[in-house]
Amino acid sequence: MTSAATAKPTLVSLARELGVSRQTVSNALNAPHVVAPETRERVLAAITASGYRPSAVGRALRTRRSMNLAYRLYPAVDGINGAVMDRFLHHLVVQAQRHGYRVTLFDTPSYPAEIDALVEQHQAGLIDACVLTDTHSGDPRPRRLTRAGLPVVAFGRPWGDLESPHAWLDIDGGAGCEEAVAHLRAQGHTRIGFLGWPEGSGAGDDRCSGWARGMAGLDVAGLRVHAEDGVRQGVEATAALLTAGATAVVCVSDSLALGAASRFRSAGRSAADVIGFDDTPVAAALGLSSIAQPVEQAAATLITMTLAVLRGERLSAPHSLLPAHLVLRGHQPLQP
């Protein structure tokens, strides 16, 4: 009541009103154990009464920690498959929040600009670390950013450089495909096709290898087909698989699976023998089985890793692979 009751309270203004020092007020919040219980109660009461909120900016300036993580939000691509990253991002935000961190977004028009953008944000004190996605073979970002002093955590393997020293986590898509094949074999299928992307993409090849493992002991001649992602492409590629005698197919994406299911139906076969990847809303809506990525767990683990890296700990498990798993759908026969 001494001065303006309307001005936003600060540590100093609160301290003055209470007749204690600013540091005592600060300690009551950040290091309660060093403050005498009686004082602490009094201070905390005043804090809640006044509605005081510590200035995150003042704190960031002094501690040199912004409590912010950077995340590049890519332009929405084709779309059907993009849904996975949206779910991931949401979980990332929630998990970060649980630990007092926030996620701030950015995007850059060109590819190399991403590294610069991140370094700039870091130098400006805007971010403490970054979460990389869409890693690919020969990706320069982890090493370059780490060298620039920016802590890096990646969602996605450093394809071709698995021993890169940065922390990363990925989904074991191969395991999911293997499970899918096992399921189909249990149903009596022996001619199980794989509809993949053109060779060379890490994730695609990984999923393919899982299918191959699952097919151990069976003849796979003609059962492996590659196509660009897309529903239409799925329709066409599936024709080849049917010709090769396939009675079921595991697809590398839901887009392709959508096409495959369509082709299966028009060939008089059941779409229940088509399995997609990513368990997108579309697959759910159309009653298609699909292999799901455990994105929630991925986000949680990734945040845990991030915190460890920020604490400067040497990670006991700097890498982590979470198995994807098959989601079976009764395949409510949506006519088409």
Next chain:
Amino acid sequence: MTSAATAKPTLVSLARELGVSRQTVSNALNAPHVVAPETRERVLAAITASGYRPSAVGRALRTRRSMNLAYRLYPAVDGINGAVMDRFLHHLVVQAQRHGYRVTLFDTPSYPAEIDALVEQHQAGLIDACVLTDTHSGDPRPRRLTRAGLPVVAFGRPWGDLESPHAWLDIDGGAGCEEAVAHLRAQGHTRIGFLGWPEGSGAGDDRCSGWARGMAGLDVAGLRVHAEDGVRQGVEATAALLTAGATAVVCVSDSLALGAASRFRSAGRSAADVIGFDDTPVAAALGLSSIAQPVEQAAATLITMTLAVLRGERLSAPHSLLPAHLVLRGHQPLQP
């Protein structure tokens, strides 16, 4: 070279090396016109040479502006329709960036907690304004947040309170539906159905009214049907429309349109006479016509509004409605 060349440069360290004052360095960047051209060149050269980046935190502390906008990232809902907001968010980030602003995400478990979370972030100096989405009838957020001193800009009308003083922008879905009906009438259709959500949702009712306007002069008995969102629900509701003699249908969402298209095909009709809403990737992949929301333009305008609000300007146009428009697809006949 005087002291450690390794330490991160600051205004003071740069000024010392150049033999000028810190303010001169600052001005060279922020107010070039007040610095003598010769000095300016020298300072700017040193800045680029040293790789100096102004500390956003120091600046934020002094200017009391964080250059951050808050955006609540909702959990991924059903999914098919969610894609619109993802595209919107991306454009929002890009547009904000163009003006030096960043977007930081948050989410809250419960509904009322959102207001508290925003106010807290504002008091902590973390955000300068917030972008609200998912507005609904009786939404308390705009007024409450504005009263708390947090500038608000909303993507979505303040349904039921169109004169609310806050800045908002929305898509005119009704206009899009009207255009869709006009297109179908031009094709010779007179029995054009509307497949909407249960009455009471602002957006849904708005779209329905657009359909009604478009149908002016025609008998609409039995041509208006409502269902919960979902592919399956779309199939069922469309049966009723066909019974009523509908030869075409405008749907309030792509999920419903997916179901409608399926039902149309199994009735031997063309899915080209089904029109969805939101132009989601699924519609594109399946070759379905759909009414698209101009999210990119929406994001750009919204950021413009935000800047004006932050400058404290009285907006000449505090509200804005952008028409949705019809996207026709040749409807490549994906068999199903």
Next chain:
DNA sequence: CAGCATCATTTGATCGTTCAAAAGGTCTCG
């Protein structure tokens, strides 16, 4: 009772920037 921990609290300095006002310099004009 001096000496020494121990606990609670305060003080001074600092993080890096910008605002606002002062200071120094050059030029013009009466």
Next chain:
DNA sequence: CGAGACCTTTTGAACGATCAAATGATGCTG
């Protein structure tokens, strides 16, 4: 030649917090 105007540069003072070290108060011990 001195007053005023103008342009450039510098200076002092915040912004709001935390770190690190100093100070004061209390109790215990030999």
